[in-house]
Amino acid sequence: MSCIEQMKYTIHLQKISFKEAREYIEKNSDEVYYVSPGYKIFKDYYIIGIPPIAMGVKGNALVFPYTKPCHGSFVLSIDDEDSIKEINRLREAEKEKVTPSAKKSKPAESSRTSLSSYGDMWKN
Amino acid sequence: MTGAKVLLMMGCPEVPIQTSIALYLSHKLTKLGFDVTVAGTTAASKLLKVSDSDGYYVKKLVDLDKTIVDVIEKRTDFDMCFAFMHNDAGMTYATTMSSISQARMYSIVFGRNAEVLAETIEFDCEKIVAQDVHNPVRLKNKLDKVMEEIVK
Numbered sequence: 001m002s003c004i005e006q007m008k009y010t011i012h013l014q015k016i017s018f019k020e021a022r023e024y025i026e027k028n029s030d031e032v033y034y035v036s037p038g039y040k041i042f043k044d045y046y047i048i049g050i051p052p053i054a055m056g057v058k059g060n061a062l063v064f065p066y067t068k069p070c071h072g073s074f075v076l077s078i079d080d081e082d083s084i085k086e087i088n089r090l091r092e093a094e095k096e097k098v099t100p101s102a103k104k105s106k107p108a109e110s111s112r113t114s115l116s117s118y119g120d121m122w123k124n
Numbered sequence: 125m126t127g128a129k130v131l132l133m134m135g136c137p138e139v140p141i142q143t144s145i146a147l148y149l150s151h152k153l154t155k156l157g158f159d160v161t162v163a164g165t166t167a168a169s170k171l172l173k174v175s176d177s178d179g180y181y182v183k184k185l186v187d188l189d190k191t192i193v194d195v196i197e198k199r200t201d202f203d204m205c206f207a208f209m210h211n212d213a214g215m216t217y218a219t220t221m222s223s224i225s226q227a228r229m230y231s232i233v234f235g236r237n238a239e240v241l242a243e244t245i246e247f248d249c250e251k252i253v254a255q256d257v258h259n260p261v262r263l264k265n266k267l268d269k270v271m272e273e274i275v276k
Contacts, residue, residue: 002189017212037220038196046196050219050246067216069165069188070136 003043004066004076012063012075021065021073022054029056029063033090041086042078055090062086126157128203133188133221134164134172135207135214139235141260142208143171148264149206151181156275160184161202163191188217195225202227204274207249210235215244222247230270234263 013024026032034052041064047053048067056063061079068074077083130153134146146162153160161184164172169185176182194200205227207218215231222229229249233242238255245251252270254263 018216019212037223038192040196044193046193048192048217048220050216051223067213069213069217070138070167072211072213073216 002045004045004078007042007078007082008080009076009078010061012077014074015072016074018050018065018067018073021067021075022050022052024075025054025056025063025065029054029058031057031091033057033094035090042082057087057090060084060087128158129201130158130160131191131202131205131221131227132160132162133191133205133207133218134162134168135188135209135217136165136211137168137171139210140258141234141256141263142168142210143175144260145232145234145263145267146172146208147176147181148260149267150183152268152271154181154183156271158204161186161191163188192217192220192224195221201225204228204230206230206232208232208234209241210238211241212244215241218245218249219247222249232263232267 013021033055035047035055036051037047037049037053039047041047047064049065053065058077060083061077062083063075063077066074066076132146132150134142137143150160150162162172162182163186165188172182172185202225205221205225207221207229209215209218209231218231229247231245231249231251233251233253234256236255236257238253242251242253250270252266254266256262
């Protein structure tokens with residue numbers, strides 16, 4: 001069981017395809033960032049997904065896909081202190097990219113590289 | 125290829141032929157000299173464990189999500205990965221594995237929507253497709269040919 005299931009989350013969509021999850025996040029978020037499969041969020045959840053994986057920001061909530069083998073994909077959001085940290089990490093990583101990407105636009109192939117892991121936040 | 129590390133990645137066990145094919149493939153590949161690990165969800169693993177209670181066909185049975193984390197964190201990796209899928213979630217897991225692992229990918233696509241599902245696969249892999257739910261023979265025969273090619 002990942003840490004997500006022990007957190008206070010909101011389910012926006014459930015038992016959908018991964019593509020539907022991506023489209024929902026792109027259409028219903030204030031900001032959208034893209035990460036690679038295996039991107040780590042919160043304490044120990046590694047995103048399962050088909051690249052490019054959309055991560056949405058709505059207010060202080062992180063909106064993200066969550067896939068379970070027997071139940072399909074979900075769109076979840078978490079709105080707490082940890083989600084603010086995760087959003088800041090996505091924004092910082094976006095700033096570090098050479099080419100700034102516009103909001104709600106899919107990134108160029110070169111900008112799909114995996115962002116650093118959650119654990120890196122606490123290094124140094 | 126003897127000694128090469130092979131991962132069999134089982135998804136939701138809702139479609140019956142997954143368990144029998146996983147047992148068959150694990151045993152055949154082990155007999156051919158491969159180092160086989162089978163990863164599954166909790167339910168898929170329990171089905172396999174009850175079917176093969178003495179571990180005759182499956183020598184290494186591990187948790188699917190933990191294996192993915194181990195590959196991401198570079199604690200392990202495989203030379204080949206056979207990913208079972210009969211739904212979008214299974215395909216999503218296989219895509220994730222293809223992104224994080226160096227393994228050569230084989231997609232075993234089965235169930236009533238196998239052909240449509242196979243068309244949605246975007247990563248580089250060899251597809252073994254059979255639109256079967258209960259009868260594993262057609263899929264087994266296709267996998268026999270794939271194994272023949274691998275050991276050539």
